[in-house]
Amino acid sequence: MGSVDAVLFGVEGDPLLRSVITVVVMLDGEPDRSALLERSDRWSRVYPKLRQRPVGSSMSVAPPRWETDPNFDFEYHIRFRRLPRRHGAPADVLEYAERMSEQDFDHARPLWEMAVLTDLDDGAAAVILKIHHSITDGMGGMQMSSVLFDRTPEPPDLGPLPKPPVPHHANLVERIRQATDFEAKEIVSNLSVAAGRFVGGTKDLLTNPIDSTVAAGALTVATAKMIAPQGPPLSPLMKDRSLSVAFTTLEFPLPDLQAVATATESTINEVFVAAVAGGLRRYHLRQGTDVHALRVNMPVSNRSETDAPGGNRWIPARFIVPTDTDDPVDRIRELRPILHGAQHDPALGVSGILYRLLTALPRQVTTMAVGSMMKGVDFVATNVPGPPVDVYMAGAKVTAVIPFAPKGGAATNIALLSYAGRVLLGINSDPAAVSDPGELTTCIREGFDEILALGAQRAAVGLTLVDQVTKASLTEDSVKP
Template sequence: MAQRNDRMGAFDAVLYGIEGDPLLRSGIIAFIVLDGPPDREKVTERAERLTRLFPRLRERAVGNSLSPAPPRWETDPNFDPGYHVRWRRLPRGADDIPAALAYAARMGDQDFDHSRPLWEIAILTDLADGRAAVIYKVHHSVADGMGGLAMSASLFDLESDPGDLGPMPPAPVADPAGLIDRFVQAAAFEAAALQETAVGAARAYVHAARGLLTSPIDTTVSGVRTAAAFAAMIAPPGGPKSEWMSDRSLTCAFNMIEVPLEPITRAARAAGVTLNIVFVAAVADAFGTYHRRNGHALSEFRVNMPVNQRTPADAVTGNHWVPARFVLPTDDVDATARLAQLHGLIEDARQDPALELSEVLYKAMALLPAALTERLAAALMKGVDVAATNVPGPPVGVYLCGAKVLALVPFAPKAGAAINIGLLTYDGSVLLGINSDPAAVRDPDEFAACLEEAFAKYAV
């Protein structure tokens, strides 16, 4: 049974609360291509099992606009798995994968029904060569990319017929709180939050005082750096660096790219960098190339990238990351020079001392009135040109209810940016999902081609 006082964490609450501005909707989508239609009976059974293994998928968010306490997760007394899993067919003559991606993009455009649990699955059948596509969408407040992948792993098998999965886990029992209980819980939460903040501040003060006594110069320098970094983090960045791509809309355009993994990892090893550095380098290359080809050359752009903070002890649900925001150059240089150029920049951004204070910032934002939280988040997010994230996927091929998974592509929410590019490694491939705003990216197909060309420079 879900605990009545199981409230959203600070990051979760902010991601949930900012959607009063529809440009900041935060649905995460996994686009899965199968070699054939999944078994309908198995899909029904597996979806039921998934929601019992992860009860958050049976819970709705319950909040009060007059209370500063974050929304509470509460088991939906009207939970209906059939509402969340839908079977669809594309129009006759549709162009296979592009049409399925367009369907997924429309799902990305749409908001959830907030009176129900915040996830849904669409299964598209009758694609070319008998293939099918599965579109799994979950709200970012439910889980981050790593958590969402961990939950969806329960849908996958290492063979087409895994046999008996064992007894079905027990279903959570709905026990909604009454009005008085809700007020009591909210008051208790607010008191605990204030106490936690006061204790944290006192500890920070004692730590700083001790540091000043034992190492005054180092402590002072570190404090100044952290304060400056935190001030830069919370300062509104202004408009996007690309004036040509500054418009925003509610519409999404989805493109996907697949490139071999081994040449990319070989290039990363040769340069002494990570796969993530190669990924960001290719994004910078593509962004600069796309601008130059269209007569809008620019020298730099702003990137927002999540830095994973998840530990083995963390729950699959919820968000365990901090946002790193940094500016990257887009000058036309060769692949080797770009990797060397970006290595230090990205590592500095990932180790920014202000990132340790992100939780404090988001806890404060979560306790503010929704309209103010939304305004602050919009100021931080809408000045970003590109958001980028990467998640490690299954290293070997997997199956979904009897059908082999041919591709597993992540599409992260635009979250105020012109483009959000998600990378997932799967069975020897790098799969990239490009979620672009057509109001900013006039030709999403051309940008996708630029990104594919950029990766080819490193696949040597």
């Protein structure tokens, strides 16, 4: 495992830090069973981790390794269920997904499961995919899922199935060699990073001693901030934590968010966080309290085009966002430098070294260290681009792809995924922290509605909101005596 993968797997000594990604795929009809099984089998062969289990030793400083399961049972990982109709299709599917998400994996088997739910309203169906975060992150998961999806209703002929990975149980000598190889690669990699920073820092120190000294100090402070315990959550309301989850979802047109980003000269991610911040403030006010700032954990992807699908290529950026700015334009403006600073924090460049150090510590120590960093987070916000056009799964059209990312010690994780001109929000809330998940979802919807109104305002006036503010300022100046 890579260092980040190993940390995500190892910290589950504390169940509150379980790292499970659950994705709900809604279909307009029942998928062809044989086609779905064939495509899922191909999926597990193209990406061998889906046939591998984590194996490690608490006596080794090397992280766990992926080892092909000699008893891999394909039917164990995929189940077909006819869902009883009780509340209606979306609610019933989300309730099933909640229960599925709460169950821990059998670590003696590969860390993924799939449930195919049929007999929904109007002949619809759903596929729930549950996968451990140590296998992949959100963007890597979308790349891996390309094997499961088609561009046309008729599944194309992809040719013979690839050969499955051959099970091999490493002996003691091989395990020692694996650990040695890993340590050597990590040492070389870390030394290269450190040497590059040292050489660059030395050059800057000679040519620009004042600025380089300030930059070095900033790096030290930022690194200390990254590994420092976060303290209790800032929310006076969302403090308790449990193993339970509550799944809710929202949907908005992607062009509307893009219009707001254009109108405010910002990014979709800034618009997203501003809408969530406004919604969380609303929720607190309706629960009889107020909150002026919240601590957020936002994964920053460092995945490149050359990186293979799977694995984790992201860095956790933790920072505080103000929530008491009422004007949505001002809120976006206020968030812009905060998000930019978090995404370009100098400590992110050495996070790989920090994760490597965490894997070398005893698992209990790593769990305590990560827990102290994560449990003070109020909410997680993650943004993943999905397929830009409609896709199909075993002959059925995909009508929605809803991500539910792990809470990771936070009160709620709000994940955004774009799909075919829409953005779908999967809200994973801890009922111990969020006593009324339905009300929270309503408040977040209102937060988005408030933000999305800015795009309509811009379209009506024909100016960016920055232009409007400037024009208003000039008008005020012109009437002053």
